[in-house]
Structures are given as structure tokens and as C-alpha cells.
Amino acid sequence: MKLLLLPALVVLAVFAAALAALFRWSLLEFVPGSLQTGGLTLANLRGVLAPQYLGAIRDTVVLSALTTVLTLVAAYPVAYALARTPSRRVRSAILVLTLAPFFTGAIVRTYAWVLVLGNTVLAWPVPMLFTERGVLVGLVHFSMPTMILVLAAALSHIDPVYERARSRCRCRASSPAASSCSRGRSRRFPPPSCWAAAGSR
Amino acid sequence: MIANVVKDLGLDSFNWPGAAAFAMLALALTLALLTALGRLAAGRPS
Numbered sequence: 001m002k003l004l005l006l007p008a009l010v011v012l013a014v015f016a017a018a019l020a021a022l023f024r025w026s027l028l029e030f031v032p033g034s035l036q037t038g039g040l041t042l043a044n045l046r047g048v049l050a051p052q053y054l055g056a057i058r059d060t061v062v063l064s065a066l067t068t069v070l071t072l073v074a075a076y077p078v079a080y081a082l083a084r085t086p087s088r089r090v091r092s093a094i095l096v097l098t099l100a101p102f103f104t105g106a107i108v109r110t111y112a113w114v115l116v117l118g119n120t121v122l123a124w125p126v127p128m129l130f131t132e133r134g135v136l137v138g139l140v141h142f143s144m145p146t147m148i149l150v151l152a153a154a155l156s157h158i159d160p161v162y163e164r165a166r167s168r169c170r171c172r173a174s175s176p177a178a179s180s181c182s183r184g185r186s187r188r189f190p191p192p193s194c195w196a197a198a199g200s201r
Numbered sequence: 202m203i204a205n206v207v208k209d210l211g212l213d214s215f216n217w218p219g220a221a222a223f224a225m226l227a228l229a230l231t232l233a234l235l236t237a238l239g240r241l242a243a244g245r246p247s
Contacts, residue, residue, distance in 0.1 A: 022221050022224055023225060025218055025221035026221035026222040030218045035215060044221070045222050063202065
């Protein structure tokens, strides 16, 4: 049985070695104008937080947060339809359309977005190409298939009975039984943050 | 974005130690966000 773990351990060791090499490089001194490095130093790690780089770090955090939120908002209805539709044809169509971007290369998709976001195909009221808006559109498109599949997998494990019970609880919110109803709901119905967190990872 | 800084430092300036330091920063940011998200989803705000 332990022998089966061997391939996973080999992969882990390769990843760990790569990370260790990266960390070692970050501790070496940069010699300007030379490909050789100097001795050990912490200057590189301190330089990461230099004022000229804070804008890049802020942009990365803001863009990734916006991408996560917009992808979640855009992917949730599609994932819900994928998980709940009774029609096999509709499910297959959604699945094929969701998986289609996986079959095209990242560079091909990027050039397709360059055509769409530029003013060659459509006339945009605001500049899209080479702006943060365009980057956001590309990132959301890149993340959506993964988010849809993860959300659909999470939603498909929830019995629709709970959703119907939840909607009844909403209807009886003013009734005396509402408190016991909400207690039961919180015990049985997974909070939406769980699915959102699963997709956002 | 951090990826552009890494590319500029590594391929344009040949400052590989600086690029590696930024890559470590990106990795640390990702791990911190994932940890925070995991705690948030589990109902244990950090």
C-alpha cells in the first residue's frame, strides 16, 4: 500500500525542489551587468516592497479579487442550470460550451480577445484593449469554465428537496414556526459561501 | 501586475534574484488568500 504513495512522493519532491531553488535564487545578490550572482542577501526580499512596486502588487490583488467576484456572478447561473436542468440535451449543450475553451490554446484565445476587444470587430464606447478592463474580461473568460464545473459539482450534491424547503421557509418567515424552520435550514443546507469558496480556489 | 514585474526583471534586466523574490511574494500572497478563504468558508474568520 505504501508503495502506491511513491509516485505522489516523487512529484512532491520535484515541486519542493523547484520551490527551494526559487527561494535560494531570491536570496542571492544581483550583480548589475552580469549573469553571475553574489553571496547571500535579504535585499531582494526587502526590495519587493519598494514604493515603485506597490502599485503592481495592488493591481494584482484588485484584479484577482474582481476576477473572482465577476466570475462567481457570471458562472453561478450557468452552473445552476447545468446541475439542475432535467433535459440531457440542455446539459450536454452547456457542458460542451463550457468545455470548448479548454480545447483551444491560451494564445489563440488571447488573440481572439485582441480582435474582439479592439475596434476591428466591434466598436466599443470605451477603450478596452490594453486597459485593465480588457485584462479583466480575459481573466474572467479564462476562469469561468473552471468555476462553472466546480460550482456545478458542488450544487449537484445538494438534494433539490432542501431548496424547496428553503423557499417554503422564506414564505413562512412571519409565522411562529419560522425560527425552528431557520434552525433546521442552517443545519441541513450548506451555506452558499461553501460553494463560492470551492469555486474561488 | 506582479507577473509583468517578474517578466521585466527576469528577461529584460536579467535580475533573476529579484524575479525570484517577486515569485516568492506572489506565492505567499496566494497562500495567504487561500488560507483566509478557507477559514471564511469554514465559518472561522481569522
